[in-house]
Amino acid sequence: MVGIVFSRWTTPILWVLNEHGRHRFVELERRITTITPKVLTERLRQLERDGLVVRTYHPEVPPRVEYEISELGRSLAPLFAALGEWSINLGKVEQARQDYDAREPVRSRRT
Amino acid sequence: MVGIVFSRWTTPILWVLNEHGRHRFVELERRITTITPKVLTERLRQLERDGLVVRTYHPEVPPRVEYEISELGRSLAPLFAALGEWSINLGKVEQARQDYDAREPVRSRRT
DNA sequence: CTGTATCCCGCAAGATACTG
């Protein structure tokens, strides 16, 4: 259920469409540099089906397709804003991991 | 990166610890009824390592262990509040799916 | 009570190549 919005790739896609408006397929590919076309297609289809993204097909040569965030997708804005603010704390998470990994493997379980 | 906080089980666990305070292992198990002990252990370890949850071991017989949300974990509260508010829209997502699935499988791709 | 140990499974995701 939380996976509707938050997964490895749905969050970046929604974020970009929310912040920077309408995008063509290749534009999304360039902005989210490490995603592959296969995965981008799969996630876009899911988001379209869930009503969070609107896909517009322009029957031209060469073909042109545009993706934009829907009204329902826009309602996620406060959530993304909160996420953006919290991301300041990512460094603390990284620090916590290093501290945890530096502790004695066995004793740490009991104390 | 979003998986630090949002996954199938980390979100419910953090939510419970944030809303209802300190819990023992078995209390968490009961509150999150469908989770298995193995998975609960795995997610708690991850959250502990990430510094979002604090584990306290009481060397008694029988052993007692308590989990509570950390200071860093508390900083997620606004995010959870935003998530809670957005969840009103889950019905719209369900409706969008039904509409999508009801459309003609082939023509819908081109128009 | 608080976990571990195995074994298995599904599915998102990655690599690579190809098409209308």
Added chain:
DNA sequence: CAGTATCTTGCGGGATACAG
């Protein structure tokens, strides 16, 4: 340009049994 087709992999998660 905007995808599809295949194949493979990694990892979270489920079932079940067992241990300190």
